[in-house]
Amino acid sequence: MSALLEVEGLVKHYLVRGGGGLFGAPVVLKAVDGVSFSIPAGRTLGLVGESGCGKSTTARLVLGTLARDDGKVVFDGEPVGAVRDARWRAQRRTMQMVYQDPLSALDRRLTVGKQVMEPALIHGLGTAAERRQKALSIMDAVGLSSRFFDRYPHELSGGQRQRVVLARALILSPKLLVCDEPISALDVSIQAQVINLLLDLQDQFSLTYLFISHDLKVVRQVAHEVAVMYLGRIVERGDPEALFHAPAHPYTRALVGAIPTPLTRGRARASLQGDPPSPINTPPGCAFHPRCPRAEARCRSEAPLLRPLDDGRFAACHFPVLSTPAREAA
Amino acid sequence: MTSPLVELKDLTVDFPVGGNWVRALHGVSLTIRRGEALGLVGESGSGKSVTWLAATKLLPAKARIAGEVLLDGRPIQGLTRDQMAGVRGKRVALIFQDPTSSLNPVHRVGTQIAEAVRLHRGFDAAAARAEARRLLDRVHIPSAARRIDDYPHELSGGTNQRVMIAVALAGEPDLLVADEPTTALDVTIQAQILDLLAEMRRETGMALVLISHDLGIVADITDRVAVMYAGRIVEEAPVDALFDDPRHPYTQGLLAALPDVGGPRRRLTAIHGQVPNPAALPPGCSFAPRCPAAIAGCVTAIPSLDAVAADRRTACFRARPATSLEIAA
Ligand SMILES: Nc1ncnc2c1ncn2[C@@H]1O[C@H](COP(=O)(O)OP(=O)(O)OP(=O)(O)O)[C@@H](O)[C@H]1O
Ligand SMILES: Nc1ncnc2c1ncn2[C@@H]1O[C@H](COP(=O)(O)OP(=O)(O)O)[C@@H](O)[C@H]1O
Ligand code: SF4
Ligand code: SF4
Ligand SMILES: [Mg+2]
Ligand SMILES: [Mg+2]
Numbered sequence: 334m335s336a337l338l339e340v341e342g343l344v345k346h347y348l349v350r351g352g353g354g355l356f357g358a359p360v361v362l363k364a365v366d367g368v369s370f371s372i373p374a375g376r377t378l379g380l381v382g383e384s385g386c387g388k389s390t391t392a393r394l395v396l397g398t399l400a401r402d403d404g405k406v407v408f409d410g411e412p413v414g415a416v417r418d419a420r421w422r423a424q425r426r427t428m429q430m431v432y433q434d435p436l437s438a439l440d441r442r443l444t445v446g447k448q449v450m451e452p453a454l455i456h457g458l459g460t461a462a463e464r465r466q467k468a469l470s471i472m473d474a475v476g477l478s479s480r481f482f483d484r485y486p487h488e489l490s491g492g493q494r495q496r497v498v499l500a501r502a503l504i505l506s507p508k509l510l511v512c513d514e515p516i517s518a519l520d521v522s523i524q525a526q527v528i529n530l531l532l533d534l535q536d537q538f539s540l541t542y543l544f545i546s547h548d549l550k551v552v553r554q555v556a557h558e559v560a561v562m563y564l565g566r567i568v569e570r571g572d573p574e575a576l577f578h579a580p581a582h583p584y585t586r587a588l589v590g591a592i593p594t595p596l597t598r599g600r601a602r603a604s605l606q607g608d609p610p611s612p613i614n615t616p617p618g619c620a621f622h623p624r625c626p627r628a629e630a631r632c633r634s635e636a637p638l639l640r641p642l643d644d645g646r647f648a649a650c651h652f653p654v655l656s657t658p659a660r661e662a663a
Numbered sequence: 664m665t666s667p668l669v670e671l672k673d674l675t676v677d678f679p680v681g682g683n684w685v686r687a688l689h690g691v692s693l694t695i696r697r698g699e700a701l702g703l704v705g706e707s708g709s710g711k712s713v714t715w716l717a718a719t720k721l722l723p724a725k726a727r728i729a730g731e732v733l734l735d736g737r738p739i740q741g742l743t744r745d746q747m748a749g750v751r752g753k754r755v756a757l758i759f760q761d762p763t764s765s766l767n768p769v770h771r772v773g774t775q776i777a778e779a780v781r782l783h784r785g786f787d788a789a790a791a792r793a794e795a796r797r798l799l800d801r802v803h804i805p806s807a808a809r810r811i812d813d814y815p816h817e818l819s820g821g822t823n824q825r826v827m828i829a830v831a832l833a834g835e836p837d838l839l840v841a842d843e844p845t846t847a848l849d850v851t852i853q854a855q856i857l858d859l860l861a862e863m864r865r866e867t868g869m870a871l872v873l874i875s876h877d878l879g880i881v882a883d884i885t886d887r888v889a890v891m892y893a894g895r896i897v898e899e900a901p902v903d904a905l906f907d908d909p910r911h912p913y914t915q916g917l918l919a920a921l922p923d924v925g926g927p928r929r930r931l932t933a934i935h936g937q938v939p940n941p942a943a944l945p946p947g948c949s950f951a952p953r954c955p956a957a958i959a960g961c962v963t964a965i966p967s968l969d970a971v972a973a974d975r976r977t978a979c980f981r982a983r984p985a986t987s988l989e990i991a992a
Binding site: 383490493522523529532547549553574587593596598604605606 | 707876921923953
């Protein structure tokens, strides 16, 4: 099966002011530092990691809305350029983005119907009557009744607004949806509705998802493969069940072990010490070594590469954990 | 029998919204025993924060509050704002979601802790600073001696939340109300803060009210849980009973809608519909339009929060009523 999206060696570095106040020498912030993955058509890759690890930057590099410093992105057999020419625009039509905060992604002066039709209008697709018809059928697919057509975003609940955002993305019949924390801003009782909707839409429209979230529980629900990021790099990638049940990378282990759930209540957690270091001056060797319970001398000097393990998973660690389940060790 | 530490009795809160009064809290009654950890869960707007802001007189003056708040069995209504300020911090301390914005950005963190120590325990400047230093150690801030002169913006979110906890501990409170203390933090840092809260409670014996929309967090460090929906407590139970055998359809729905990292992967059962607008609550039980168990009577009367077993209360017409034996147990 060939991949719909192939990403290789993505890099984005920023020059930011250093520690020495206003006039400090500029230093390099490695927002994304060599990220590779691929997503087969119709599948979902879940990208997880803590705030600032480079998830959103990766998303923008994939879509070409942010210029990369290095690496390449191939979408549906065609390279995605960083130049906004006609070809990029045509390509962009089939790659759509869904953001965390539906309200700020919507125009508060436009009715729901107008917003859903707008992308088709911009791309000059169909007649006005066809656009209206298409908008109504997409609204139906995302579970918005036609009575919302003439309503305004502020009259809708958070879950309904996120449905409008989805409808707006879907009207262009995209192949890929990049969802950046699509349910984080929603009420708890609404999150499951949107998760189920995303799964149903994937079936119905054969969509491919790059699904970004800091919530591993949600990612497990939707992803066929999971990639864990730490300080701009993927540290582990593989099947969600294997990865969450028996994480190989010590960071994944800590991440999974830190999640409080009703299922694991009362069980001792093996907490990770310290704060995540900043992507400025990342530690030498393995960037995780200052917080890693398994670190040895080699980790401080030699950066581990993302290598395949026996079970088909990939981990970037000199001493991966090869057997014990994450949540029973403590 | 000694009186409970804090008792809220039929607390109601109304806010003026566009010329009308909109009721945010519809008679909340809650008892906090000495030393216990109570979780308060519910989704955004359900009234978790307003409950405790009303109880500690921190709501804006335009809000209309009714009901009783008892501390050690004595009502606090009569207290002036100044007297109340003495209760807050000294007896009942609060910490909030966003530590960095709750701290004063222009004062060093050590100064802010020392200030709380002076205010609540009457120490002089030197003693207060020494105590601040000790508190920073106590909340496990590495190299406390250096951090004491840092400003909040120089510290990470997790460290600032530790500072907030140190400020809260300064008055040696009997109750700490932590309102979404980890929501703004990453999951590995969240785990550290939850561990710290549990440790502080073990060491000081203070009671804890942990407000969260995350059932997992509440399950982690509390003994008893109250679930709020649309300005009311709809279920209250010991933590294990609530998760193993939820009685209210809303609690049942929340648990069915919750993804997990372990166990079999299953399609989530979503609660359909949406959270009601407080200005236009549905008639009868507020959960009725979304409730799979609703019967005709649910839209004509509001279910009261009644005992359904020993130490368990549920506000639902269809929850199994308690036998007198269970209540006596
Ligand atoms: N100052 C205020 N003026 C008007 N309405 C208010 C005010 N403060 C709170 N409310 C309303 O009171 C209700 C309960 O709010 P509260 O802040 O207690 O919710 P919550 O359960 O803490 O939610 P969250 O999880 O979002 O923090 C909401 O409908 C809210 O809009
Ligand atoms: N325009 C920018 N200039 C400087 N630094 C940036 C910029 N955009 C992102 N960063 C930094 O890059 C890192 C990764 O950011 P981001 O991709 O937004 O993380 P995530 O989405 O995983 O939370 C962070 O340290 C962030 O502060
Ligand atoms: S390479 Fe070493 S420091 Fe890095 S995660 Fe593996 S064991 Fe830990
Ligand atoms: S009272 Fe009726 S509507 Fe309300 S939760 Fe119980 S069964 Fe459902
Ligand atoms: Mg982001
Ligand atoms: Mg709140």
